[in-house]
Each structure stands twice: as C-alpha cells, then as structure tokens.
Amino acid sequence: APRLTKADLDKILNQPVLNTSFLDRPVIVESVELLKSGNNFLVRSRSTDGVEAITAPNPAKMIQTYPIFIRNIAPVFIKRDARELQTLLWDVYRHADNYKLQGMALWPGVAAVEMSLLELLGQTAKRPVADLFGGRRKTDIAIYYASGVRGNKPEEEIVNLQKLVAAAGAKAIKFRLGGRMSKNADSLPGRTEALIPLVRKTFGDQMTLYADSNSSYDAKEAIRIGRIMEAHGYAFYEEPCEFDDVWSTKEVADALTIPVAGGEQEYSMHRWQWDG
Structure with missing residues (x-):
C-alpha cells in the first residue's frame, strides 16, 4: 500500500468527527465540576437546559493534576456550545499558554472534560454516545x-x-x-x-x-x-x-x-x- 504523506494525514485530521445533526439547538455548558472522594473522582457537567452527565476520569492522573483541571481546563468550556467540542479542544489547548503544559499534565484533564461533554450531548439527545461517531460498529471488541x-x-x-x-x-x-x-x-x-x-x-x-x-x-x-x-x-x-x-x-x-x-x-x- 502507498505510504501516507503529511498532506494525506492533515486532510484526514481536518475532517469533522462528531455527528451532531440530531441536536438542533445549542447545548450550552453551565458547569463542569470535579467531585472527589478519597482517591476517586467524578466529573459532573450540566447544561443550561438542566441536563446532567456524570463520568469517571483517570483517577491516578487526576490526583496528580486536578489543580490544572480546575484552573486551566474546565473554565474554557463554560458558556460554550458542547456541539462545538472539536473546536473547543483546540481552544483549551491554546488557552492561557496551556500548550506549554502538554503531556500528562494537560491531556488527561482535557480528556476528562471531553468524555463528560460527549456524555452530556448523548444525554441531551437521549441517544448513545456512539451515535455521535456515526453509530455503533461492533457489539464485541477484541481485547488483550x-x-x-x-x-x-x-x-x-x-x-x-x-x-x-x-x-x-x-x-x-x-x-x-x-x-x-x-x-x-x-x-x-x-x-x-x-x-x-x-x-x-x-x-x-x-x-x-x-x-x-x-x-x-x-x-x-x-x-x-x-x-x-x-x-x-x-x-x-x-x-x-x-x-x-x-x-x-x-x-x-x-x-x-x-x-x-x-x-x-x-x-x-x-x-x-x-x-x-
């Protein structure tokens, strides 16, 4: 098979990933909260329409980096439309020099918000998160x-x-x-x-x-x-x-x-x- 060029990869990366066509109105993020009990965490996000989503981030990374999550990451998503998640991921990367933190200090916290907002979109639409990615492809997944x-x-x-x-x-x-x-x-x-x-x-x-x-x-x-x-x-x-x-x-x-x-x-x- 021919080897992909950088231009090929750029074209793929620039394609939209999320299908939000079934969400016909904005899903405005009212709050993103980090809940802690011992060494366990939950992320709770709410929309201005009152929809709530609760997800579980990586506890081992969150215990190390939660101040960054609270100060540098979560605020970027407040009052924004969760349907624009792909754009928001770039916005949080460049917000307040966050890109200088990239690596384990930044991305687990960003992933925590990303998972929470995906769930918020699913809860709003009353559809599985898989539908945001074109629908479920498999019922069984091979693991090791x-x-x-x-x-x-x-x-x-x-x-x-x-x-x-x-x-x-x-x-x-x-x-x-x-x-x-x-x-x-x-x-x-x-x-x-x-x-x-x-x-x-x-x-x-x-x-x-x-x-x-x-x-x-x-x-x-x-x-x-x-x-x-x-x-x-x-x-x-x-x-x-x-x-x-x-x-x-x-x-x-x-x-x-x-x-x-x-x-x-x-x-x-x-x-x-x-x-x-």
Whole structure:
C-alpha cells in the first residue's frame, strides 16, 4: 500500500468527527465540576437546559493534576456550545499558554472534560454516545490482557500470565520486556531473551502475543530483541526505544517485519504524524 504523506494525514485530521445533526439547538455548558472522594473522582457537567452527565476520569492522573483541571481546563468550556467540542479542544489547548503544559499534565484533564461533554450531548439527545461517531460498529471488541509485572523470573511471569488468562479467558496477552527506560539493561539478566520463546511455548500458536519494552532500548538492541519476537510469531512490539526518540523508533520499524507500536504517553500530533 502507498505510504501516507503529511498532506494525506492533515486532510484526514481536518475532517469533522462528531455527528451532531440530531441536536438542533445549542447545548450550552453551565458547569463542569470535579467531585472527589478519597482517591476517586467524578466529573459532573450540566447544561443550561438542566441536563446532567456524570463520568469517571483517570483517577491516578487526576490526583496528580486536578489543580490544572480546575484552573486551566474546565473554565474554557463554560458558556460554550458542547456541539462545538472539536473546536473547543483546540481552544483549551491554546488557552492561557496551556500548550506549554502538554503531556500528562494537560491531556488527561482535557480528556476528562471531553468524555463528560460527549456524555452530556448523548444525554441531551437521549441517544448513545456512539451515535455521535456515526453509530455503533461492533457489539464485541477484541481485547488483550496486559501484565504489568517486570523484574520477576521468566518462570514466575509464566505463572502470572496463566492466572490472568484463566481469570479472563483472554485470547491475547501482553507482557513486559527490558528494564523500562533502562538504556539496554534488562530487569534481570537474560530475562527478556528467555521469556519471549517461553511464553510462546507455554501458550501455543493460538494465543496472540504482544510485548512492551517501555523505552528500554537503543535502536540496535531493540532490533536484536525484535528479531527474537519475529522468530516466535509476536503480533506487535510496543515502545522499543525511548518514546520520544522517533528516529530510533523508525529505524527499528524499518528493520523489522513485526508491527511497532508507540507508547500511550505520546502527546504530540506532529510527532504522531511523523511516526505514521
């Protein structure tokens, strides 16, 4: 398939995403509140018509960044039409130099408001949020179960993965490689090289396997590890190099046949386009 150009990606990004044609009058945001109980949070948004939506943001990120949510993010949406959410997301990015906070400090809070206003639009229209995106496409969604453990022995990680699969009936699993931002050091000597084939041997060819190195390697070492993954039929290789080192990540992706995935902390749309 021909490789997409930046112009192609820009054209896609400039297309409208939300379908609000069934909302024939403005949905003016009256309030956006952050409710807290211990380490748990809810976002409650209300429209001037009295419609209310309650959603749950990421608690781990909100406990770290809620002052930014309260001061820098939520006020931007007040007295604005929630139907214009796509435009509002750009407005909040540039409001009061918020773009200088971009990353984990800014985007989890923006996502919290975005989810809340999507729910507010759905509640106003008395339709599922999926209708805002063209309607439901699937009733079932394939998932994988990820192990967050790193530093245990290969045999111990096998037991951990078996428990996860048994509990969830998962048909795809992901586990950790390397040492996490470790400049090629493994969490235990030889753990990665032993674990990659051992997981395949244990779960067989019917299990879809992924692995995540969490920025562990430079390009040369990442390619070496990727070759082992290729030899054992892995489906993707996540974040082989430091997440913002797009040059090394591209070098790895070009050298391997296995798909290379980026990390979830990538916050730059320009770098995302470059990676694409």
